[in-house]
Amino acid sequence: MLYFYILMRRFQFNDTRNLLSKLSVRRGWNALKVYSSFYLSRMTGKPIQWGYPISVSFEPTTSCNLRCPECPSGLRAFSRPTGMLEQSFFEKTIDEIHKDLLYLIFYFQGEPYLNPGFLDMVRYASDKKIYTATSTNAHYLNDKNAKKTVESGLDRLIISIDGTTQDVYEQYRVGGKLSKVVEGAANIVKWKKELKSKTPLVVFQFLVVKPNEHQVDDIRQLADEVGVDDVWYKTAQVYDYQNDPNQLIPELNHFSRYKKNSEGQYVPKNKLSNHCWKLWHANVITWDGLVVPCCFDKDAMHQLGNMKMQSFREIWNNENYRQFRKELMSGRRNIDICSNCSEGVKVWG
Numbered sequence: 001m002l003y004f005y006i007l008m009r010r011f012q013f014n015d016t017r018n019l020l021s022k023l024s025v026r027r028g029w030n031a032l033k034v035y036s037s038f039y040l041s042r043m044t045g046k047p048i049q050w051g052y053p054i055s056v057s058f059e060p061t062t063s064c065n066l067r068c069p070e071c072p073s074g075l076r077a078f079s080r081p082t083g084m085l086e087q088s089f090f091e092k093t094i095d096e097i098h099k100d101l102l103y104l105i106f107y108f109q110g111e112p113y114l115n116p117g118f119l120d121m122v123r124y125a126s127d128k129k130i131y132t133a134t135s136t137n138a139h140y141l142n143d144k145n146a147k148k149t150v151e152s153g154l155d156r157l158i159i160s161i162d163g164t165t166q167d168v169y170e171q172y173r174v175g176g177k178l179s180k181v182v183e184g185a186a187n188i189v190k191w192k193k194e195l196k197s198k199t200p201l202v203v204f205q206f207l208v209v210k211p212n213e214h215q216v217d218d219i220r221q222l223a224d225e226v227g228v229d230d231v232w233y234k235t236a237q238v239y240d241y242q243n244d245p246n247q248l249i250p251e252l253n254h255f256s257r258y259k260k261n262s263e264g265q266y267v268p269k270n271k272l273s274n275h276c277w278k279l280w281h282a283n284v285i286t287w288d289g290l291v292v293p294c295c296f297d298k299d300a301m302h303q304l305g306n307m308k309m310q311s312f313r314e315i316w317n318n319e320n321y322r323q324f325r326k327e328l329m330s331g332r333r334n335i336d337i338c339s340n341c342s343e344g345v346k347v348w349g
């Protein structure tokens, strides 16, 4: 039954059609260039990049209201500064990259709704016909924000909900209130109906960890009761997976990024092949303009450029980027962030 759920994300016809409607000739041509560069790089063993990112994650803020145990934002464990993305900087960057960009994720670390200009930025990107998505803990989806969210043109709203009872939910979402999350999701569903809007696609994202794995069926029932569009299960990244100090790695093998070896120790399931689609087609810009390879570089340890000083086009093929692509292709397991990431592994999330 569970495996069936993993395989069966509901096909979202309206969402797929909506995404395809954002595809211009230029964006399609760029995607083709990125795709062919990636496969040519794999065939030749040389890092080739002809296109620009198809997808970018922009960080609205590093601040967060919760204290989740495997999140550096929640644990206040960043060495980089905490702050808010400024609208003028955001707009300048979007102006530069929007013609090639298909997909914009308003999320990296932190809770996006804490940035007061967040939904105005969504509106700006949406007006440029970019597909927009965000992920939230849904503690700020009051009636007013829910209405504004639907009006902003946001295409996808992922709501983190990792339990169907308060005692289970708060074991990972430390400091969170399940009733607020459910109420926030219901507000969005209500305003979609009121405004006769097909967007955003509303998804419950359930991070499967040991304390909540017995509720993987219950979350579907809750989703149906609230009226959200789908449930997506996500596997958890555990930094210290050998010791698993917070006891998060689930017993349900399908939902784990780790498996036990013959000595009974956890090791990543990932074979860590020396290629990475994510590095080729996407990247991340922090609230203060640092460009990093992907969402696994949470503390921006691998800075490839700074958008406050250079253009995106300069950064995307600069020496740092070329070197990082080369290093990954010659020994991914030697790069700290790449040795414990899910890219390329066949598990959900």
Ligand code: SF4
Pocket (backbone or CB within 6 Å): 275, 276, 278, 279, 293, 294, 295, 296, 297, 332, 337, 338, 339, 341, 342, 343
């Ligand atoms: S951490 Fe993973 S996704 Fe990020 S660049 Fe390395 S291999 Fe790719």
